[in-house]
Amino acid sequence: xxxxxLATALMVAAPALAQKAKAPAAPHPGAEVYQNVCxxxxxxxxxxxxxxxxxxxxxxxxxxxASSYPIMVVTGGKGAMPWFRGQLTDxxxxxVINYVRSHFGNRYKDKVTPxxxxxxxxxxxxxxxxxx
Numbered sequence: 001x002x003x004x005x006l007a008t009a010l011m012v013a014a015p016a017l018a019q020k021a022k023a024p025a026a027p028h029p030g031a032e033v034y035q036n037v038c039x040x041x042x043x044x045x046x047x048x049x050x051x052x053x054x055x056x057x058x059x060x061x062x063x064x065x066a067s068s069y070p071i072m073v074v075t076g077g078k079g080a081m082p083w084f085r086g087q088l089t090d091x092x093x094x095x096v097i098n099y100v101r102s103h104f105g106n107r108y109k110d111k112v113t114p115x116x117x118x119x120x121x122x123x124x125x126x127x128x129x130x131x132x
Contacts, residue, residue, distance in 0.1 A: 033096040046058040053080045067116065070097045070101070072121070074096070075122045076121070076122025083125065
């Protein structure tokens with residue numbers, strides 16, 4: 001009787017054990033840039049904040065619909081936000097923009113490419129800090 005129960009249990013469990021475990025989905029390539037660079041000001045939930053200055057929310061942000069706008073802001077800075085041209089590669093800039101535009105309640109499907117960043121981005125400033 002025990003043998004029959006054991007054999008039945010093995011027959012039932014075998015297909016489940018034989019299935020390959022699904023590999024976890026690879027993180028979005030822009031997530032690391034967001035977490036290491038953007039999150040410090042825009043917060044983990046992308047809701048921004050107020051303190052020494054007002055940091056705009058990126059979550060559910062209609063201004064991100066036109067991909068050229070975040071390209072311009074990330075490469076050239078705006079207000080208290082510094083420029084990242086020269087600190088991040090065009091690929092990293094494209095990745096983080098795509099990440100923000102497809103997360104945090106944003107559902108923009110068109111993708112920013114490194115070529116778009118190179119073409120539409122603000123050139124790196126010469127000589128350091130630049131007045132806004």
